[in-house]
Amino acid sequence: MFGSGRFTTDSAAEGLVAYLSTSPSPFHAVESTVRLLEEAGFVRLDEVDVWPTASGRYVTTRGGSLVAWSSEQVGEGAFTKASAEAVPGFRVVGAHTDSPNLRIKPRPDHERAGWQMLGVEPYGGLLLNSWLDRDLGLSGRVSVREADGSVGTRLFQCDEPLLRVSQLAIHLDRSTNDGLTLNKQAHMEPHWALSQVPTFAEWLADQVGVEPLDVLAWDAMTHDTQAPARTGLHHEFVAGARMDNLATSFAATTALLDAVENPADEPVIPLIVLFDHEEIGSMSERGAFSAYLPTVLERIVSTLGGSRDALHRSLARTVIASGDMAHATHPNYADRHEPAHHIAMNGGPVLKVNTNLRYATDAVGAAHFAAACRQAGVPMQEFVVRSDLPCGSTVGPMTAALSGATTVDFGAPTLSMHSIRELVGAADQAMYAAALAAFLAPRGA
Template sequence: MSAPHRFDRGHTDDLMSFLAASPSPYHAVANTAERLEKAGFRQVAETDAWDAETSAGSATGSGGKYVLRGGAIVAWYVPEGAAPHTPFRIVGAHTDSPNLRVKPEPDLGGHGWRQVAVEIYGGPLLNSWLDRDLGLAGRLTLRDGTSRLVNIDRPLLRVPQLAIHLDRAVNTDGLKLDKQRHLQPIWGMSDDVREGDLIAFLEQESGLASGEVTGWDLMVHSIEPPAYLGRDRELVAGPRMDNLLSVHAAAAALASVATSSAAGDGALPYIPVLAAFDHEENGSQSDTGADGPLLGSVLERSVFARGGSYEDRARAFAGTVCLSSDTGHAVHPNYAERHDPTHHPRVNGGPILKVNVNNRYATDGSGRAVWAAACDRAGVPFQNFVSNNSMPCGTTIGPITAARHGIKTVDIGVAILSMHSARELCGADDPHLLANALVAFLEG
């Protein structure tokens, strides 16, 4: 059923548009849902009773559906004739990125400057947010309990760095930033900073009445658009590749597989799933994080809605495989000694398989075989990644997913540079190579 390299550089062009349009997790899931809708998927409410038609889309129990919860989305496609115990093939990813987020009392200032009070989210490279034109985006919650997305995608904020004349040793001793004192952005001038200024501004920008906003989840973003880079445009620079690159690839793969199945191009032995979670960057412990109940609840309800029993649920989970897709580290030419000496993933070398024997990644030998088979069917090369033994290894949603749901999980992704920077760097071919491999994996 797979067609090698069904995605090409056009996929990378589309990724760049997706990154630019998704300055927050809430925008990312809204844009993902819109793309899935075009492939025939329909939203189902968690508060509704689910049956075969509700959870899949037709009287026969086939079709594509998705659930939205905050900054997370879970989407699945039930192929024609799928039994209640049919296993799932899941691609897991996350929608959040390290950044600066607005505090509950956002209005701040002094010495004639108007500022916005921010808190550090996740583990950003703090220096990458300095002297950069910044916008503001996120979710506004209104007095009636509804929410509205907001995106001020123009130069609004800036975190100015101290001039070298006032910090003569910065280039020899290194930049030292205090998270509380040195990272509060400026957004104007005023000797009279008043409570409610920022929210009143956002209400006006959003066409809302004064006092209509009672809650907010707001974050700062770089307004510089993604761009091709290099002599031959073989690189892409842009924001939030960790991990919207994987969200975008997974959504494209799921839509492709569902469209092919609906057209009768072949029977699917698995139920393909996209699970894009929020809050990975700070531990995944939330109702929309991978350590929460969202994925398990959706999968179980899908089984039961198709007439399945707990035994069917156990059988389905036992045969399920999840690919935890997240970015990893490409070998850095200026710091090659920080990498494992025999594992040097390169950009445009294909996606990476992540391994850590202490289970910071969930990959084992049998999982590697599943991934290798998918790449082989797609005609996609892949690379191996392990951390230098002297360096602490990061982690992903992979081990969390494996432990929480008892399903085989494999950690994979795309190698990038400048991870956790306000602007990251990847190879221009790797996004579509990843998407092709995900198609082969979801098709089984």
């Protein structure tokens, strides 16, 4: 499978570049994903509607989160049969759409030393220094009062270099190179003008085509305006913003598109779930710690004629792969990595293991992911954090706890994680998607 069709290095890397460019916010990432799925025949379902009982390809969204699946492979009446072996399970790939950034406060407008400033609040664990001296745009969604008095939401994306957080000159702080200390309140506010400017609400109203008084609220955030690009002497890398975790979101989407065209040997339902709010703990109505995925799984089984008992039997046969980016071994800080588990860029997908279950991987889940890599014909690497360093986490453990399904954590090698501009391997993106396609559509040896 690897090396052909949508899984070539060039097609995967260039597809990722295009996806990142249209996905500056979680809300835009969802719409970018929906467009790709709709081109392949997926039908968008609204949560408030009655869902169709016929098998098919479907996608549903909730803010910055998305679930997409195909029930074409399971056949009519699959969930009404008495035999436990006959009830299909789900094959799930999970990722997240949000990334660390600077988000606009509700009352952001103020002046300081003659500069027009915007108040921001850091979102997630961003590398603060990487946001200094960058040209920043704005994107997100706006709640507006429509002409009929109802409340609607509109997306906006402005890639113009509007904002900048300027660093203090070294002449005014000779100790900067000995260790830069940034205060999130005092030092991270961007400036965008000298002269009097419209309020942020007035500027936003113009962006979405309403009157300023009709702007009710916003989820607005900054993004780097430098475009993602192939880099390196041999163009073997992709550099850009939001690789963590849109690289996984794109790979999962590409994998699902392949899995519905090349289904598994046995009846399974391939499904991807892209959660918002992973970077801040996932505790929201659309995060991984919510009822979003369990509710959608239950509705899928129900619309296909299954009972709640059939749902739980299906979950017992379900395997979830939780995808988030993995730390490639840094050439300048190799001592910060576990010596026996160095991770090579362009070395293949990474199985992530932590005995304290910061990752959900156990031996059973690891075997499923290893089998997928073998089926796809790609190498698999194994990541373990140094025993004397804290380990990050993913949506994997909480998804496993809420579903009761076997879960495995994986990723793709990355440098500069949580920087405004991250780095991944071009060949890794093709191998990543190929492994996930094999996971969603497992086949016998």
